[in-house]
Amino acid sequence: MTKTDVIIIGGGATGCGIARDLALRGIPHYLIEKDDFAAGATGACHGLLHSGGRYAVNDPEAAKECIEENMILRKIGEKCVEITGGLFVRLPGDSKRFRDRFLKSCEEVGIPTEVLSASRALDLVPNLNPVLEEAVKVPDCSIDPFRLCMLNATTSRLKGATILTHHKVVDIIKEHGRCAGVKAADQFTGQIREIRARVIVNATGAWGDKMAQLGGSDAPMTLSKGSLVITNHRLTNMVVNRLRPPSDGDIIVPNEAVCLAGTTSITVTDPDAIEVDSREVDKVISEAQAMIPIFRSTRMIRAYTGVRPLLKGDNSDGRAISRGFKIIDHKNGMFSILGGKLTTYRLMAEKLTDALMDHFGLNVACETAQKPLDGQDELSGYPLSKRLNSLNGIVCECELVNREDVERIVNRIGTKYIRDIQHRTRLGMGPCQGGFCTYRALGIMQDMGRVSADESMRVLREFLQRRFRGIRPALWGDQLREEQLVESIYLGILGMGREQ
Numbered sequence: 001m002t003k004t005d006v007i008i009i010g011g012g013a014t015g016c017g018i019a020r021d022l023a024l025r026g027i028p029h030y031l032i033e034k035d036d037f038a039a040g041a042t043g044a045c046h047g048l049l050h051s052g053g054r055y056a057v058n059d060p061e062a063a064k065e066c067i068e069e070n071m072i073l074r075k076i077g078e079k080c081v082e083i084t085g086g087l088f089v090r091l092p093g094d095s096k097r098f099r100d101r102f103l104k105s106c107e108e109v110g111i112p113t114e115v116l117s118a119s120r121a122l123d124l125v126p127n128l129n130p131v132l133e134e135a136v137k138v139p140d141c142s143i144d145p146f147r148l149c150m151l152n153a154t155t156s157r158l159k160g161a162t163i164l165t166h167h168k169v170v171d172i173i174k175e176h177g178r179c180a181g182v183k184a185a186d187q188f189t190g191q192i193r194e195i196r197a198r199v200i201v202n203a204t205g206a207w208g209d210k211m212a213q214l215g216g217s218d219a220p221m222t223l224s225k226g227s228l229v230i231t232n233h234r235l236t237n238m239v240v241n242r243l244r245p246p247s248d249g250d251i252i253v254p255n256e257a258v259c260l261a262g263t264t265s266i267t268v269t270d271p272d273a274i275e276v277d278s279r280e281v282d283k284v285i286s287e288a289q290a291m292i293p294i295f296r297s298t299r300m301i302r303a304y305t306g307v308r309p310l311l312k313g314d315n316s317d318g319r320a321i322s323r324g325f326k327i328i329d330h331k332n333g334m335f336s337i338l339g340g341k342l343t344t345y346r347l348m349a350e351k352l353t354d355a356l357m358d359h360f361g362l363n364v365a366c367e368t369a370q371k372p373l374d375g376q377d378e379l380s381g382y383p384l385s386k387r388l389n390s391l392n393g394i395v396c397e398c399e400l401v402n403r404e405d406v407e408r409i410v411n412r413i414g415t416k417y418i419r420d421i422q423h424r425t426r427l428g429m430g431p432c433q434g435g436f437c438t439y440r441a442l443g444i445m446q447d448m449g450r451v452s453a454d455e456s457m458r459v460l461r462e463f464l465q466r467r468f469r470g471i472r473p474a475l476w477g478d479q480l481r482e483e484q485l486v487e488s489i490y491l492g493i494l495g496m497g498r499e500q
């Protein structure tokens, strides 16, 4: 049986952030994730590194945390943060009183703002609705959550920690009423590993209450589903928000070659049973169109959904619940961390690690705000055009990923999963959504002896089914025609529909 000091369960931003912090403070640990990094809310989020503007009026404490963390992350993570800037646009009918409260609240929590005339805003984002009254500029950014998790985990790995992705914690080992370790099942082989630790950290986001209950306690939360759509163009180079109280579909974030628009907020009970509803897609598109009119005629390439792990609130409206976070010491060897934002993941990790240091009676200061994230040298960084110089052996035309990129990842992490390559290279995340590059990448993995012919067909089939679930809510017009072409290629030319 393996022993360590800390087991972190959950490889989202929070879990990876804690792993980095523990590594920098010299604490041995395991990080266990049932899927790949960022498989939960982190990978399903909007990719907005908040300036805090969105929360300034109703949740000033969370807004202050956002602006402080925004300033830190743009310094330590320059290869996963694009400094786009953001606009809050006021359209005809949007309250001027709210605009005044917004400016005052931003000032109180330290968010720099600049009021722009409509024509100045249109200079910055020509696709904005020309009827806008004015806009307020804030320091919003776009952030790549997949890279963020992997870069945090890199430090942990470099300092000797063990990271087990595709391992699901299926049970908590208890001794004398205390949590003494975990049983983790390898999702590919089914093999169970037992690992013991002095402390277990539950960073499983929306699965937090389930995990706390496995440990004999609970972690009450409100789960709020949010859905988003992806356009096949970058319609704006700045984040665009609506200048009004937070509501559905009022944020558009540029992300590499595409834009992410959303989101909705619907209370759910089971994080494993969520789907995008076509009414959510309609709502998001009509709200986005109010800010950027060509949104309506732009091709949507996918819709996706995730669950916000919010603190338990009295209010059933997820938007009214604080974006603050909470650490629970269950006094049984398990700590849970709940709530928060992607933007504040580093601060959350710092506070949780401080609590563990107190628990261990140690006094080592946090360094995560000062040290740049490890592993950034290997990344191309923004923007996409910088990658145009490596066009040899191209595998994914949309995101300019070549054979060498795929081989490097496969050699480094020895994966059998196509999603692991996507998260590390953005293969399949552009306009064709993996329609034309997935089978090429699997062919490379087969050439390299990583997967057998049968395994690659199984992985491809699973991938295509998951892809279709994401694309289905956005299917009409050209997108529908293109999907039929992709289906004909897979079913007809590649024979995917035939029994093996």
Ligand SMILES: Cc1cc2nc3c(=O)[nH]c(=O)nc-3n(C[C@H](O)[C@H](O)[C@H](O)COP(=O)(O)OP(=O)(O)OC[C@H]3O[C@@H](n4cnc5c(N)ncnc54)[C@H](O)[C@@H]3O)c2cc1C
Pocket: 009, 010, 011, 012, 013, 014, 015, 032, 033, 034, 035, 036, 037, 038, 039, 040, 041, 042, 043, 044, 045, 046, 047, 048, 049, 050, 167, 168, 169, 170, 203, 204, 205, 206, 207, 224, 225, 226, 227, 228, 263, 305, 306, 307, 308, 309, 339, 340, 341, 342, 343, 344
């Ligand atoms: C639609 C939407 C949009 C959002 N947009 C933004 C945004 O733009 N900006 C922002 O700052 N925040 C945003 N958020 C909030 C943000 O995404 C979350 O607060 C944050 O990502 C939570 O990270 P986490 O690591 O705590 O949880 P998660 O990312 O959910 O990570 C938990 C991990 O635990 C793993 N896990 C669960 N059970 C087990 C088990 N038994 N064994 C092993 N692993 C397990 C899961 O697979 C998952 O990877 C958004 C959230 C949603 C849902």
